[in-house]
Amino acid sequence: METKNIMIVGVGGQGSLLASKLLGRLLVDEGYDVKVSEVHGMSQRGGSVVTYVRYGEKVYSPIIEEGEADYIVSFEKIEAARWLSCLKKDGKIIVNTQQIDPMPVIIGAAQYPTDALDKIAEKGAFVDALDALSLAEEAGSSKAVNIVLMARLAKYFDISYDKWIEAIEKSVAPKFVELNKKAFELGYNY
Amino acid sequence: MKQLLIGNAAVARGLYEAGCNVISSYPGTPSTEITEFAAKYEEIYCEWAPNEKVACEVSFGASLQGARTACAMKHVGLNVAADPLFTLSYTGVNGGMVICVADDPGMHSSQNEQDSRHYAIGAKVPMLEPADSQESYDFAKKAFELSEKYDTPVLLRMCTRIAHSQSIVETGERNEVGVKKYEKNPAKYIMMPGNAKKRHPFVEERTALLTELAEDCEFNRIEYTDSKIGVITSGASYQYVKEALGDSVSVYKLGLVNPLPVKSVKEFASKMDKVYVIEELDGIIESHCRNIGLDVTGKELFSCIGEFSQKTIAEAMGKEAKKAYDLAMEIPMRPPMMCAGCPHRGMYYVLAKNKVTVLGDIGCYTLGAMPPLTALDSTLCMGASISGLHGFNMAGGEESEKKSVCVIGDSTFMHSGVTGLINIAYNGSNSTVIILDNSITGMTGHQQNPTTGYNIKGDPASKIDLETLCRSVGINRVTVVDPYDLKECERVLKEELSADEPSVIISRRPCVLLKYVKPKKPLVVNKDKCKSCKKCMSFGCPAISMHDGKAEIDKTLCVGCGVCSGLCPFGAIESEVQE
Numbered sequence: 001m002e003t004k005n006i007m008i009v010g011v012g013g014q015g016s017l018l019a020s021k022l023l024g025r026l027l028v029d030e031g032y033d034v035k036v037s038e039v040h041g042m043s044q045r046g047g048s049v050v051t052y053v054r055y056g057e058k059v060y061s062p063i064i065e066e067g068e069a070d071y072i073v074s075f076e077k078i079e080a081a082r083w084l085s086c087l088k089k090d091g092k093i094i095v096n097t098q099q100i101d102p103m104p105v106i107i108g109a110a111q112y113p114t115d116a117l118d119k120i121a122e123k124g125a126f127v128d129a130l131d132a133l134s135l136a137e138e139a140g141s142s143k144a145v146n147i148v149l150m151a152r153l154a155k156y157f158d159i160s161y162d163k164w165i166e167a168i169e170k171s172v173a174p175k176f177v178e179l180n181k182k183a184f185e186l187g188y189n190y
Numbered sequence: 191m192k193q194l195l196i197g198n199a200a201v202a203r204g205l206y207e208a209g210c211n212v213i214s215s216y217p218g219t220p221s222t223e224i225t226e227f228a229a230k231y232e233e234i235y236c237e238w239a240p241n242e243k244v245a246c247e248v249s250f251g252a253s254l255q256g257a258r259t260a261c262a263m264k265h266v267g268l269n270v271a272a273d274p275l276f277t278l279s280y281t282g283v284n285g286g287m288v289i290c291v292a293d294d295p296g297m298h299s300s301q302n303e304q305d306s307r308h309y310a311i312g313a314k315v316p317m318l319e320p321a322d323s324q325e326s327y328d329f330a331k332k333a334f335e336l337s338e339k340y341d342t343p344v345l346l347r348m349c350t351r352i353a354h355s356q357s358i359v360e361t362g363e364r365n366e367v368g369v370k371k372y373e374k375n376p377a378k379y380i381m382m383p384g385n386a387k388k389r390h391p392f393v394e395e396r397t398a399l400l401t402e403l404a405e406d407c408e409f410n411r412i413e414y415t416d417s418k419i420g421v422i423t424s425g426a427s428y429q430y431v432k433e434a435l436g437d438s439v440s441v442y443k444l445g446l447v448n449p450l451p452v453k454s455v456k457e458f459a460s461k462m463d464k465v466y467v468i469e470e471l472d473g474i475i476e477s478h479c480r481n482i483g484l485d486v487t488g489k490e491l492f493s494c495i496g497e498f499s500q501k502t503i504a505e506a507m508g509k510e511a512k513k514a515y516d517l518a519m520e521i522p523m524r525p526p527m528m529c530a531g532c533p534h535r536g537m538y539y540v541l542a543k544n545k546v547t548v549l550g551d552i553g554c555y556t557l558g559a560m561p562p563l564t565a566l567d568s569t570l571c572m573g574a575s576i577s578g579l580h581g582f583n584m585a586g587g588e589e590s591e592k593k594s595v596c597v598i599g600d601s602t603f604m605h606s607g608v609t610g611l612i613n614i615a616y617n618g619s620n621s622t623v624i625i626l627d628n629s630i631t632g633m634t635g636h637q638q639n640p641t642t643g644y645n646i647k648g649d650p651a652s653k654i655d656l657e658t659l660c661r662s663v664g665i666n667r668v669t670v671v672d673p674y675d676l677k678e679c680e681r682v683l684k685e686e687l688s689a690d691e692p693s694v695i696i697s698r699r700p701c702v703l704l705k706y707v708k709p710k711k712p713l714v715v716n717k718d719k720c721k722s723c724k725k726c727m728s729f730g731c732p733a734i735s736m737h738d739g740k741a742e743i744d745k746t747l748c749v750g751c752g753v754c755s756g757l758c759p760f761g762a763i764e765s766e767v768q769e
Contacts, residue, residue: 028358045527045554060432061499067513085515102525112522
């Protein structure tokens, strides 16, 4: 099979690490060759962050380039727009509608483009937008945004619900398993 | 066992399985996790040293004793450890020694883009370069055999994309090799001229032997597919080449990147119509090929600036670009910034307000350079703020001394700041040094250091008392301030700038991200009191923004530090949460 590409994008500190850990574990268990790549360090301090997840028979490059992503999972609204050029023409975007103002917007040097998602849709890209923050809060913690979004991604995957749950059980600390399972259920059935 | 590991964790596993006993390192992105993961193995003694030179020398001592040992650092850390490295090449080893060095093409988290292969060439030691986690593990393990067989320290070169990418690794069990016997051997280990003169020929012979090894070894391989185009490459570049060009080209993949093979490269090239050298950063393999008389194409197509990707390779090779969306829309940048509640921000606010010239250093606090504070004037390398300020003031005289300071973190001060402070005291510039003591090595992800009172395992350790240290080197004026108390910070700053002798201000408050720092309830803006003056915005806290003309506080980000509340002239920022 051709290598499949998933990008997880967001703002440093939003919890994309757990999302990629979960995904990586699941894909290895499914028997794929997998590469998960992200940058640690300075860019994590509230900056724009990206994680590349690639899987298939044999994966070479750890990163995803323009026009290559099958899925972009965005933890924040304009981050989806920032990375749109990486999406394949028939790729899908799953996006949390949360707005987090970057510093240039905070200090008034730039405007937050609130219509970013409409603009993406106008270009003909597939956009699945949801308020993952509210669903995560409903599950018990705003931190579960990552699991809600992974659940949304799972909808498009040929991997059973139970296997995702199993991967969650293996990826999170025991005391957070129930919360995350709830978050997954809410995201999946939204 | 099959596991998904980042390259750095795979290196740690390889070191562990090879029977490594002692690891000493200084944190630095993207190398930090090597030592963090290694510290999880009971069998290895691991430590954070104050800097890379110390780490490398600790590793030397462990090798001299007969243990397998390693140290890890980022590329610029090897500059600091270069002094022991160059002579370690002469002494060679007793127990095997591996020096892990991580380059950062693209400068994701670094101040320059230097290529550490130059060190392997300069110091005349072998360097291995893995291309994924499996190789990171394999090479780390085999590096010890290479080190002991050829009597040399071995450099293991990582780069950001290998160090921080997870891929599948098949791991094994630890081989307990024990500690070799130490025998006194002055001719080998005392590098004074008479002995060193005899060791230099050994180094040259060793390079000749290693070059022979390079011709046919397990680290290098050739993937023949076609005789039209041949590519010579290594590390992450290999992955991009395979991704972009697949089996349409033959590839000579180098894992031993110093010394480079001669005969086998010539032979490979002779079978190809055209040969490309594709390597990130400098054209080192390319120069080697030219030196041995080969006609290759390299840096004229593949830049020495920045990171590669499959796209850069495909474009340079004239392949059509992939179809991509073009949003044609301005997306505001989202640069990294100091966290909400960051203790550095208070001090920077005061420095910016007083229009002080600030020589900066390396750490989270380099972000003080960003708007709206834009408080920094320079950042060079670890420790350069203090020594630089001394030179700045010596050249600028009293006028400079009255309005210039330097800022340096606690870990950076321990790393190489204290020597600069000694210079200020000894050579007597009237400089004002600010130590931003957040009680942790922050930027690299919270590593302990000699000022925190804990070691790498989190166990209690000797704690350096910064005040006593500064006084003992000859600084009489040492003041501690809380950076959340802006008024006090400003008072002390003015006082110390006008003092007639050097002074140290310790701006002390732990990093808000530390587990033991419990956030307070988020603050709220009383919209009736807010007069839209934007004074709070000048503080540059990511939790505060303006919406519909009024300030607003993001309750998911605010940690309730309360500094903004003191800034508001109208008392509009209140501490009670209104339901």
